Amino acid sequence: MTKYIVVQCLRIVGLAKKLEKDRLSVLETAKVRAWEIESLKAKLEEVEKTLKARDNELLDLNGASFDVTARAREAWETTEILRGKVANLEEALASSKLEISVTVEVEANFKAEIAVVQAEVERLKGGVQRLEGEMIIGMRPLCNAQPSPGYYPSSSLRPIKFSDGYSTLWGPEHQTISPDRNSVTIWLDRNSGSGFKSNRAYKNGYFGASIKLQSGYTAGVNTAFYLSNNQAYPGFHDEVDIEFLGNVAGNPYILQTNVYVRGSGDGRIIGREVRFHLWFDPTAGFHHYAILWNPDEIIFFVDDVPIRRYGRKTEATFPDREMWMYGTIWDASDWATEGGRYRADYRYQPFVSRFTRFKIGGCAAGAASCRPMRSSPGGGGLSAQQYAAMRWAQSNYMVYDYCQDFSRDHSLTPEC
Incomplete structure (x- = not known):
């Protein structure tokens, strides 16, 4: 043909x-x-x-x-x-x-x-x-099944009600909270998207939620669950992202992790993107996604499997100011899907994302004393079994790593 x-x-x-x-x-x-x-x-x-x-x-x-x-x-x-x-x-x-x-x-x-x-x-x-x-x-080998990380940090925290930890930030008409106050649904159409924000600022902690994404054509749509202090430090903020980048029907979502340190959209921003496909269909059911932000490391989790660790190598490359947790859905057509090749198509609206089982275990900004949540049973960083699970995720499902992109100026990212 x-x-x-x-x-x-x-x-x-x-x-x-x-x-x-x-x-x-x-x-x-x-x-x-x-x-x-x-x-x-x-x-x-x-x-x-x-x-x-x-x-x-x-x-x-x-x-x-x-x-x-x-x-x-x-x-x-x-x-x-x-x-x-x-x-x-x-x-x-x-x-x-x-x-x-x-x-x-x-x-x-x-x-x-x-x-x-x-x-x-x-x-x-x-x-x-x-x-x-x-x-x-x-075509993944059957013998290459998801390994056990050996430790499940999400199990050490109880879910909280949405209204106990978060409040509507924008687009209230594009957001519904469940009757039991445990869950929230946000959506995007041609009129607006929506977002929510944690009630408190934190200087470190564990931030997780179970999320279900929309199936079908979702190109250009960005569903994000992230830490940021953009409102406190506009033009000079920190940010730690989990973003779900939509795609054309039949193609898998891309989960993008990112870290900004004292950056903004004014030309000083330096992205540290690492992207993954997932080993399951994120539209078929809820899966737990989390960020563990400690004074010495940031770890991204999917169903308690660590997929990326970002360590503190210098003060200039690690966020240490208080941040809030956000959840948003918005139109990122200019870059989200194949660099903007495919855009949001509002014939398929609304684009819906659902959040539930919120978990927060963190040190609030201004707290006199607080012990950071540990990433492994023994503390002191990930265990050998967790590292093995992370290598499995990266070797099989990682599709982009900014440190391996030699078209970029790595003098701006010395951690590479």
Whole structure:
């Protein structure tokens, strides 16, 4: 099928090129004939002026000179010949204009046929992408099952009610809280998105929630669960992100983790993105996602499996100011899906994300004393079993690591 389309595309492109060449030739001929007509019209006007002058002479001479009459007759005959040529050229010009009109119509038909073929090519490309997405998930070795991390930090905390830990930040008309106050649903449509924010600021801690994402076409849609102090330090803020980047139907979501340190959108921002596919369908049910932020490390968890550890190597590359926890859904079409190639399509609205089983175990900003939550049973960082689980996630499902992107200036990210 693809070979047929390529052949058809080449045939149509060849015909279109020949058509364009013929059209330009006709236009050039028409221009030449139009110039000839204008030249002949000028000559005709000159002859008519001469005839008029001769007529005046004839009237003055009152028929006295046979020679003048003969010359006048010759001039009239020349005039008639010229008028005949003008008529012929005007007819040829009209014919050329008709040829141009037909050429334009045929060209439009060929362009329409090319557009149909191009649409079919794009449809087939989409099918190939869906197959590639299925292969990413379906071709994992059966023996490569998710390993046990050995420690489940989420189990050490009890869920809290949404209203006990969070409040609506924006888009209240695009947000519903469950009757038991345990869950919240936020959605995006062409009018607005929505977001919520923790009631307190924290200087470190564990922040988790079980999240279910929307299936189908979600390109351009960003569902985020993240720490930030942008409202306290606008233009110079810190941020730790878990973001779910939507995709075209059939392709997997991308989970993006990111860390900003004293950055902003004014050109000083330095992203530290690491992206993953997931080993399950995040639209089929709820899964637990969490950020553990301690004074010496930041760890990202998916169902208690550590997928990324960001350590404190220097003060300049690690966030240490108080932050709030946020949950949002918004239109990030300019960059979220393949760098902005696919945008949010509001024919599929609303785009819905659901949050439940919120867990917070942290040191509130301003607390006199607080013990940071540990990342492993023994404390002091991840255990060997947790590191093994993290290597499994990264070797099988990591699709981008900023430290391995050699097109970037790594002098700005010394932790690499």
